[in-house]
Amino acid sequence: MINFTTSCPTITVQSCTVYDALNKQKKGKAVGADGVPMEAFMYGSAGLCVHICLLFNMFIKFNYLPNKVLQSIVIPIVKIKMVIYLILTTTVP
Numbered sequence: 001m002i003n004f005t006t007s008c009p010t011i012t013v014q015s016c017t018v019y020d021a022l023n024k025q026k027k028g029k030a031v032g033a034d035g036v037p038m039e040a041f042m043y044g045s046a047g048l049c050v051h052i053c054l055l056f057n058m059f060i061k062f063n064y065l066p067n068k069v070l071q072s073i074v075i076p077i078v079k080i081k082m083v084i085y086l087i088l089t090t091t092v093p
Contacts, residue, residue, distance in 0.1 A: 015053040
């Protein structure tokens with residue numbers, strides 16, 4: 001939700017938005033640097049959504065993100081279809 005009543009818009013995260021976003025996540029993904037699987041968030045209670053909401057609202061309010069939150073690791077996953085495509089389209093002299 002964005003509030004434009006002041007000169008700067010105020011952005012707040014609502015717990016229902018967090019709940020909806022968690023329900024859209026896919027199961028079975030690799031865990032992140034924190035070691036917490038996505039299923040832990042997906043199957044957490046409604047209280048967990050409230051705490052995540054409070055955390056993100058504090059990030060926004062104080063305009064601060066800890067370095068650990070900013071870290072991410074991207075691991076490309078090669079799918080079988082891509083390997084077959086590369087084999088079929090690669091020309092061998």
